Amino acid sequence: MNPPDAPSFPADAAQQDWVESRLITAIMDNAGSALAAMAATIPVIVVLLYREAWLPGLLAWAGAATGICLLRLAMIARYRRHYAGTTGPRLLAFWQRCLWAWPASALIWGGSMLLYFGRGQTENEFVCMMVLVGMGAASVSVLSASLRCFYHFTNALGVTVTTLLLYDLLVMDPFNNDLRDYAMLVLVLVFWGLIRVGGKRFHRVQRSSLELQYHNNQLIESLTRQTQTALDAVGIKNRFLASAAHDIRQPVHALGLYADWLSSEPELVREIAPKIVESTKAVNALFDSLFDLARLDSGKIRINIEQIDVAKLLRDLELQYRPLAEAKGLRLRLHVVPGQATSDPILLQRILGNLIANAVKYTARGGILVASRVTRRGMRIEIWDTGVGIAPEHQREIFREFYKAPPSHAGTEDGFGLGLYIVSRLSNILGHPLRMSSRPGRGTVFRLALEGTDAAQADARAVASLAQLVNRP
Structure with a gap:
């Protein structure tokens, strides 16, 4: 019983398909030259035997051999038109449909012994037998990429030749055989066994080589992704350093100036103190963003899911951000309806705080509206502003880390460009879709749907978010 084609070690389906496809490709790439040699041998056999063999039988054999060559040539042409360079089930199905052609060739060529064995000159018989020996030997290198094809061919050839030898020994002339006839049978059996062993070993070498190539390709692809990730990390670090050097320098430098001014003119404390407070808040806000980013990217963010009074949360945020809005001459309005949401109160407050702070930053006149609404899927919070708005070409980019809109938009010079990036990451972790x-x-509106979640789902999303960040191309 023929052993199936199998990898030398356990492999996933993708690897097996790829290896099998490459083995089939190796056979089909060599099939043309092997077929040409076979076709060229047909007239040689005819020339050698036309005076000795039964002519109708010789012509019938030549016709059958030519026919199988033409059929195999059509298969090769079809392969090159439709399957060359492909892998997977489609190529494997085509190969299964073609397998019969090789044992059919072996039966036809092995059957040629009926024309000459024990019937003609020894020299011609020797040449014809050498053709069969050459076919068996060549099958090791040409067909062993597929054990099934190799065994089909060699078994068909071996069984045909052995059967005809036994027929000649036991039926045609059982009493006049000499040692040469029995030696011939033994040699055929030994040679048959040797080419089977050789083909199996050669197949293992080819398969192991392709499996190694597959794993090398996977390794190269993985290393390429990791290299790109490292380059992206370097790019992020460079953007961070450039942004940090610019953004932190301004409030820190202002703090130094105010401190020097205060030390030289203490009577101006009422005028200078609020400026020091504002500069300190700016520095704290910058560092808060960095700390949020560090917790997100390290996977150390803690999630505590509980029931939240949405109206109370929004009123707390109003108290926090109303002075900031009024300092710019803006009106911060609140429109709330009673309702509960299931979320992490600290992270949700961080999301909404970043969105409100962003609205204040990018609004020069008018105001900000923070509203809560009840929908069929739960509470929804909307933050409207009458600010500069966001051009369509920037609306996807603003959620990328360290991204800032062009300087032509008033207010874009402050901060690291992390606010909306953190908002996007946290809303994804909490399972609160953001639109x-x-x-x-004319302005911008952000809509945060407070769809219910639980701690296990949030933790899983946090892990997935971190993995996606680490493995992104």
Whole structure:
């Protein structure tokens, strides 16, 4: 019983398909030259035997051999038109449909012994037998990439030749055989066994080589992804350093100036103290963003899911951000309806705080509206502003880390460009879909759907978010 084609060690389906496809490709790439040699041998056999063999039988054999060559040539042409360079089930199915052609060839060529064995000159018989020996030997290198094809061919050839030898020994002339006839049978059996062993070993070498190539390709692809990730990390670090050097220098430098001014003119404390407070808040806000980013990217963020009074949360945020809005001459309005949401109160407050702070930063006149609404899927919070708006080409980019809109937008010079990136990451972790619409020069609205979640789901999303960040191309 023929052993199936199998990898030398356990492999996944993708690897097996790829290796099998490459083995089939190796056979089909060599099939043309092997077929040409076989076709060229047909007239040689005819020339050698036409005076000795039964002519109708010789012509019938030549026709059958030519026919199988033409059929195999059509298979090769079909392969090159439709399957060359492909892998997977489609190529394997084509190969299964073609397998019969090789044992059919072996039966036809092995059957040629009926024309000459024990019937003609020894020299011609020797040449014809050497053709069969050459075919068996060549099958080791040409067909052993597929054990099934190799065994089909060699078994068909071996069984045909052995059967005809036994027929000649036991039926045609059982009493006049000499040692040469029995030696011939033994040699055929030994040679048959040797080419089977050789083909199996050669197949293992080819398969192991392809499996190694597959794993090398996987390793190269993985290393390429990791290299790109490292380059992205370097790019992020460079953007961070450039942004940090610019953004932290301004409030820190201002703090130094105010401190020097205060030390030289203490009577101006009422005028200088608020400026020091504002500069300190700016530095704290910058570092808060960095700390949030560090917790997200290290996977150390803690999630505590509980029931939240949405109206109370929004009123607390109003108290926190109303002075900031009024300092710019803006009106911060609140429109709330009673309702509960299941979320992490600290992270949700961080999301909404970043969105409100962003609205204040990018609004020069008018105001900000923070509203809560009840929908069929739960509470939804909306934050409207009458600010500069966001151009369509920037609406996807603003959620990327360290991204800032062009300087032509007032207010974009402050901060690291982390606010909306952190908002996007946290809303994804909490399972709260975030939508945005904006019209340049008219304002922007962010809508946060407070769909229910639980701690296990949030933790899983946090792990997935970190893995996606580490493995992104």
